[in-house]
Amino acid sequence: SVTKIRSSFTTIKANIQARDSIRTLSILSHPHSLHKVKVGRCCITRQLFNFYVDKVFKHCKTEDSFVNRKISSIANSFLSVKRKLEQCHEQNKCLCGQESDEKFKQILANYEGLNVTSAAIKSLGELDILLDWIEKS
């Protein structure tokens, strides 16, 4: 699924990132890079997948039907990964920690610091940051 997400995102990355004119803020990398999170990776991955499903995709409608189709394909892939992560969580295999909780709180604060559409488009444009981080483990 991550590979499928990556390839779908690659086709719309330039389009989505061009819609994000705020260079000075990042949802995932501000003020510290997501890559700095070393502990509680499973927990923050689960939280981030929930975040994207609950708060991002639904606010990313564009006038471009091709882009919209790719976004819904990514959203569907997120849903299937989200379910797997939920199972891990229910089996206590995806425990959270202070570091990941603080990072996720920061991400939510960054998101809520912008209007919904800008925050959602920016978050979607940062999907490669999330994927780069996931694939590093």
Place this chain on the structure above:
Amino acid sequence: SGELYCSLPNPRNVHFESINMKNVLHWSAPEGTADGVLYKVKYSVYGVGKWIRKPECKNINRTWCDLSSETSDYEEQYYASVKAFLNGMCSDWVETTRFNPLTDTKIDPPMVNVSSTEKSISIILTAPEKWKRSPEEESVSLVQVYPGLQYNVSILKKKTKKRWWFSISNNTLVVPWLEPGTAYCVSAQIYVTTPLLHSGFSKEHCIATLKDK
């Protein structure tokens, strides 16, 4: 009065060209301008508030600027921007798209080392290193950057033009049961599954298996 009017046409096609994370900003001269155009360059880390000037690329007449040092942290993403000047006039700043060194770089083919016995060929592959500021700096192989890095290896039996393909994750391959005294040519490519990246194929390295004693 020396005040600059920004009515000069903009530089065009401002983009990063990256090989093994040597990240060089390139652009084309503004339309309709011949010689004498000068440029300056700035860059920014995505998510950080400020643009940073690149002094070595101030008032330059070439149409490229090496920003490898400034963009060497591949856990960050970047923008760069160029402005043109000519005869007291200037252009607007023209920006790149967001540049992600990890996914937007091209990778060189691996180095290929071959040796043979009577009935086998041994192949050792070496992935390129990530760009580094100076020879003294510690080398980082792209294998360390891309955990999913693999190699596709092609072996051609010259006599029959028969070709075999192998896909391996580690960097050594021994091909057994070959015909003694026969020429084989080896070529290899780097392949990263995610993010999806692949190098070209290396040039062919030909070697003959030893003759039967």
